[in-house]
Amino acid sequence: MLKKERYQAFVAHFAAKQPDAETELHYNNPFQLLVAVILSAQCTDKRINQVTPALFQRFPNAKALAEVTPDIVFDYIRSVSYPNNKAKHLVGMANMLLHDFNNEVPSDVKELQKMPGVGRKTANVIASVIYNAPAMAVDTHVYRVARRIGLSTGKTPLAVEKDLVKNLPQHTIHIAHHWLILHGRYVCVARSPKCNVCEITNICKYFQQNNKLTKIISEN
Numbered sequence: 001m002l003k004k005e006r007y008q009a010f011v012a013h014f015a016a017k018q019p020d021a022e023t024e025l026h027y028n029n030p031f032q033l034l035v036a037v038i039l040s041a042q043c044t045d046k047r048i049n050q051v052t053p054a055l056f057q058r059f060p061n062a063k064a065l066a067e068v069t070p071d072i073v074f075d076y077i078r079s080v081s082y083p084n085n086k087a088k089h090l091v092g093m094a095n096m097l098l099h100d101f102n103n104e105v106p107s108d109v110k111e112l113q114k115m116p117g118v119g120r121k122t123a124n125v126i127a128s129v130i131y132n133a134p135a136m137a138v139d140t141h142v143y144r145v146a147r148r149i150g151l152s153t154g155k156t157p158l159a160v161e162k163d164l165v166k167n168l169p170q171h172t173i174h175i176a177h178h179w180l181i182l183h184g185r186y187v188c189v190a191r192s193p194k195c196n197v198c199e200i201t202n203i204c205k206y207f208q209q210n211n212k213l214t215k216i217i218s219e220n
Ligand code: SF4
Pocket: 148, 149, 187, 188, 189, 193, 194, 195, 198, 199, 200, 201, 204, 205, 206, 207
């Protein structure tokens, strides 16, 4: 199967199956999404959704968050990974949002990355989820699933990101991020991918290579 055909089949499948795929993080505005995505680094969305209701109630906007010290924020996020660093990042981000960005979450990936706690992946999530920008955030799921299916052979998240952005139709890039994450979270899981229930075995390089191998072994 040609790479182009694989991409076409991938988009056709998920556009039909999950036309409204979206982030599983709970948020009501760009500020809340930025907070949630910063918190979600090395942590599960489920855990983040457990702490954000109280956090957003106490700090409904950047001003409220910028007024306190990180130790106050720490109390609200102690159950997430790296709470010390993340508390510092959130207060720093809120200050920058207020003073450098006129209290508006920027849409530009480079501008976003100026804020504490916002790396390339977080910036891409914000740009694509809030602004539908053709930005691809490559987390562990996107990296693994894109490589297994055969959408990329990139050896780094940046290489995979570039492959996906180059080959996906531009208008699908922001939603393809969610397709890959959700597929990786529920079907193409890290240790034992659930190929027996997967609906894209016909386009999956990993599945086809494994099948070929099983056939050779059983014939010998
Ligand atoms: S066939 Fe298996 S390896 Fe391929 S995408 Fe589906 S679950 Fe993942």
